[in-house]
Amino acid sequence: MAAPLIYINFPGTAREALGYYADIFGGELSLHSYEDFGRTDGPPNAVAHGVLDGVVALAGSDAPAGEKTVRLEGLMLSLLGTAEPAILHEWFDKLSVGGSAIDPLTPKPWGASDGQVTDRHGLRWLIGYEPEA
Numbered sequence: 001m002a003a004p005l006i007y008i009n010f011p012g013t014a015r016e017a018l019g020y021y022a023d024i025f026g027g028e029l030s031l032h033s034y035e036d037f038g039r040t041d042g043p044p045n046a047v048a049h050g051v052l053d054g055v056v057a058l059a060g061s062d063a064p065a066g067e068k069t070v071r072l073e074g075l076m077l078s079l080l081g082t083a084e085p086a087i088l089h090e091w092f093d094k095l096s097v098g099g100s101a102i103d104p105l106t107p108k109p110w111g112a113s114d115g116q117v118t119d120r121h122g123l124r125w126l127i128g129y130e131p132e133a
Contacts (some may be wrong), residue, residue, distance in 0.1 A: 005051075006077065008060035010121070012071040014047035017121045018060055024094045027054015034062075040063070055082060076116065076126040085113070085129050092127045095119040107131075 010017050015031060016052035023027040029052050046062040057080065058068025063069045079088065092105040095107075098120035105115030105127055 008070045009063035012062050014060050014062045018050045025056040056064050076124045078126045080128050
């Protein structure tokens with residue numbers, strides 16, 4: 001069984017947002033337009049379906065008129081221990097640009113290092129790692 005895939009309805013910014021995440025996390029990005037799928041409920045060049053496949057996997061599209069777009073409350077995307085500490089720090093720093101660091105990625109009293117950041121597209125991330133043994 002595959003893990004759940006986060007699928008985000010963007011407010012007309014799917015191409016930029018998914019490209020932004022591909023630039024940060026790497027991986028393979030595929031984008032399909034409304035025109036590609038024969039959809040007429042939005043602009044022909046809007047993203048009907050996009051997938052970032054890699055260490056961090058995300059999917060999304062441009063929401064048609066009248067549909068709700070991304071708004072996260074009480075939810076974080078966790079990247080705890082998903083890469084080496086230097087990579088996690090790099091991701092945190094890149095996600096902070098144009099967003100906001102809620103809690104810096106620093107060592108915590110319980111021994112692990114973690115932090116929280118909301119990126120410029122409104123996704124909140126929990127990033128951290130355990131100390132090296």
